[in-house]
Amino acid sequence: MHPDHLLKGSTAVEHPKRIASARERLLSGAPLPDRTVRSVIEASWQRCLSSRVDPQVAQHGQEFDEHQLQALVRPHQELISASDIIMREAQSLLAESGTIMHLVSPAGLILRYEGDPATLELARRVSLVPGADWNEAVAGTNAIGTALSTGRALQVHAFEHFCENISRWTCSAAVIRDPFEGTLLGAVNISGLKETLHDYCLALALSGARRIEGQLAQHKLAQRDLLIDLTIGRLGAPGNDALLLFDRQGRLVRANHQAEKVLAARGIQIDLNPHNPLLNLGEDADAPAPAAAAPSPLSRLDPSWIEPILHQGEPIGFLAVIPMPVRSARTPASTSNKTEAAAGFARLAGRSPQFLKTVEQARRLARAPIPVLLLGETGVGKELFARAIHEEGPTHAGPFIALNCGGLSRDLLAGELFGHIEGSFTGARRGGMTGKIEAANGGTLFLDEIGEMPLDLQPMFLRVLQEMEICRIGETRPRKVNFRLIAATNRNLNQEVADGRFRMDLYYRVSSMILTIPPLRERREDIAVLAAHILAHLHDQHGGGKKHLSPTLVARLTARPWTGNIRELTNLITAAFFLSDRDELGPDDLPDEPPQGVDTPPAPSQNPLDMAEKEVIMRAIQEQNGNLTRVAKQLDIAKSTLYAKLRKYGLQRP
Incomplete structure (x- = not known):
């Protein structure tokens, strides 16, 4: 942090009348004596003069109704969600210190605020409220607008504000940047009356901004x-088509071997080198802002090749399907990645007796050309x-096709499984679509969450397993297929059969061999x-430099309950890898809240609203x-949200 951006020992704190006098000289057109005010403040004042900001009353744009x-x-909902826990945890400190915290958009629009009730009431009188515009060009020198203008954290105190009507206030702001691109996303601001100035205000703003960036990083990695x-x-x-997967911001995530x-x-x-460039944000608050991100490669592709990838009705990315030009149609398709295929069980890491026993069982199952249930x-x-079993099994030379049966509507799952012909229904793809079963011909079909398969689709899939032939939706001519099935579930399928939610004959078809993977x-x-x-x-x-875990962090990780298992560990280590600049990762590098003890169950909520939700x-x-799929549909929430609420209220999954 550049010392010019800090208040400690500055004239603004020790000699406020000098600052007020310097401001009057500036407004009268007289030159300022050297070092009367901090250079960052003087530069801001000059910008305010150029922008013709009213020096008496800060302007904040029009007033908005609730709608x-x-x-x-709405466009900043992701940023707002990332700030939830930070603003909630800061509430008591803000109340004790007589201050308030703001979350601000990159344009200077206040999105939300929390803090001391009495100070919130005073803030309304000067429009330090959601919907108000605190861009420097309209509200003058202030921590929010000037931090956004310079891209750096700073404090602004009392008469350092350009507009006289906010000279009773002190404020500290730190900018928030996109953890992938480094682009400006907004700011965290701490404000209070000038008497509430504390040394830790800027530290609190910086900490809040960094934690929000950490929350955004985790969310983006999960996305x-x-x-x-x-x-x-x-x-x-x-196939011969190139497939390029992009995230919602147009960054390449993955490409197939034909690309x-x-x-x-x-x-x-x-x-075609997908990268995940989480930046080391916040380490140097005076570092220059990153250059603008390069245009997405999506802009160079024919729009007709691009289809959105939806989750719960919202686009989370894009898949570009680029056909091979006609003149190259006879070029033989490249083979699958041999390095990856050769990995097999070698990519599974672990040394515990239970894990090694599971791997050995899987090796034996891989050699048998029969269905496996994980x-x-x-x-x-x-x-x-499943991939390791495929790669060391008799169908290793063929494709490995995966499909998650959970989270898809009945019709969408049917289309993904069986495919369809052109014109078979409204919205059917031109030329039809090959289903996952047909795509797995000669290889392995991996069906995750098979217990979520709708009951009326189960006999159709059972017939495929019995006859080894398939009819696309809208088609009467059967197509011969030959594939190995590997299915997986986290449900008790025996209980599902007993409850009438899973067919017994299908259960016996998919469970010729059962392998249980330990948590x-x-x-x-x-x-x-x-x-x-x-x-x-x-x-x-x-x-970059090779990193390792400190013994303290290993102990901390070992104590976690790991409800998300290896996926949770992967996300946690990945975020720490990108967000820390140290070779040895310690507990402070974890991006989330400190873990609970192993045996600590979710605490039952006593909040009346929570109790009512639990009852519902x-x-x-x-x-x-x-049936949790139907429960989520009845409650009109995503299944992942339902699972989170089950954990929150300590409810056992049926």
């Missing part, structure tokens, strides 16, 4: 994981085991091994006979 305010705030999960089957399917060939044939220049909690690595909490001696494996993989992908969920579970 208009919601429309203004990328979800995006890959939703498209991995298509990316791994055989380089097709793009070269079409003369399209796109860097059992295990969410995030234990069922797909990694991470039952193989705690593997946590350090897995973390080191993840760090090594990140180093290979992104370079329990009643819905009873009405739907424990």
